[in-house]
Amino acid sequence: DDRERVLAEIQAHTQGLSDAIDFDYRLLAPGTSERWLRVRGKAVERDDNGTPLRIVGTLADVTQLKQQERELILSEQRRKLALSAAQAGTWEWELASNENHWSDEIWELYGLEPQSCRPSYEAWLMAIHHDDRARVEQDLAAAVEQGTPFQLEWRVNQCGERERWLMARGRPTFESNGKLERYLGIVMDITERKENEASRDRLEAQLQQAQKMEAIGTLAGGIAHDFNNILGAIIGFA
Numbered sequence: 064d065d066r067e068r069v070l071a072e073i074q075a076h077t078q079g080l081s082d083a084i085d086f087d088y089r090l091l092a093p094g095t096s097e098r099w100l101r102v103r104g105k106a107v108e109r110d111d112n113g114t115p116l117r118i119v120g121t122l123a124d125v126t127q128l129k130q131q132e133r134e135l136i137l138s139e140q141r142r143k144l145a146l147s148a149a150q151a152g153t154w155e156w157e158l159a160s161n162e163n164h165w166s167d168e169i170w171e172l173y174g175l176e177p178q179s180c181r182p183s184y185e186a187w188l189m190a191i192h193h194d195d196r197a198r199v200e201q202d203l204a205a206a207v208e209q210g211t212p213f214q215l216e217w218r219v220n221q222c223g224e225r226e227r228w229l230m231a232r233g234r235p236t237f238e239s240n241g242k243l244e245r246y247l248g249i250v251m252d253i254t255e256r257k258e259n260e261a262s263r264d265r266l267e268a269q270l271q272q273a274q275k276m277e278a279i280g281t282l283a284g285g286i287a288h289d290f291n292n293i294l295g296a297i298i299g300f301a
Contacts, residue, residue, distance in 0.1 A: 065089050069102075076106065077115050084120060087129070099129040150252035156184070156233075157245050158207070163187070172229060172250055174219050192218035210235050210243045216253065228257040 065088040075081045084104040089097055104120020152168030163182035170177045173190035180186050191199055195217040206213035212234050219227045233248035 076104075076118075079113050084118070087125060097126075098124060099126045101125045152250050153248070154182075154231075154250060155245060155247050158243060169250060172219070172252060174227075190220055192220045194218070206233070207243070207246075210237070227252065227254045229253065 069086060069088050072081075072084060072086045076084045082105070084102055087099055087101045090100050092098060101123045102120060103123075104118050106115035106118050108117040109115050150168075150172070152170075152172050153166040154169055155164040157163075161184055163184060163186075165182045167177065169182075170179075173187070175186075175190065188196060188200065199215050199217045202215055203213060213232070215231045215233075217229060219229055229250055230253045231248055231250045233246040235246055236244050238244045
């Protein structure tokens with residue numbers, strides 16, 4: 064499966080189309096598991112026509128490195144699947160430089176086009192609903208001042224769409240001298256949870272109202288019963 068690609072790499076170098084040879088390929092060895100080799104080389108001597116006369120290079124076994132790369136790719140794929148399923152994204156905030164790093168999921172959560180702006184503290188603030196912005200900014204400033212973890216909830220600043228709620232959790236990391244260095248965290252879509260909470264609150268309010276009406280009805284019924292007894296006595300006496 065790799066042979067045609069390998070020959071093309073070598074021919075490109077011998078024909079002067081590339082400055083050096085640098086490629087990986089799998090080794091077919093009977094009775095052994097798949098092994099990866101890495102070839103690097105360069106023509107050190109050419110004739111007057113530019114045809115290589117001598118190529119010097121190295122050959123290294125990179126099987127373990129390839130396995131680690133594959134595990135890293137699979138781990139990243141699993142992470143993305145987990146974040147996608149949880150409707151979440153990860154972020155990092157360097158305090159000294161004020162640089163932000165957002166995972167791909169963050170853009171969608173904030174309602175922004177991917178890479179439409181530079182990830183920053185200011186871009187994050189602008190994505191927050193204006194009614195929640197001051198509160199969130201104040202709570203975050205307090206956490207940063209104390210160097211403590213935080214949990215923030217806010218509405219996304221979107222127009223003409225279903226109201227969406229996000230929750231951010233951040234954990235601080237410190238330099239060796241104890242100075243606050245950065246925050247690492249996650250952002251999750253909690254719209255469904257908020258809607259369930261609102262629905263539960265409405266049901267609880269309705270239940271409380273029904274209980275009040277029931278109590279009033281019971282009280283009214285008792286008063287009516289007592290009043291009826293009084294009227295019966297009056298009528299009998301009359």
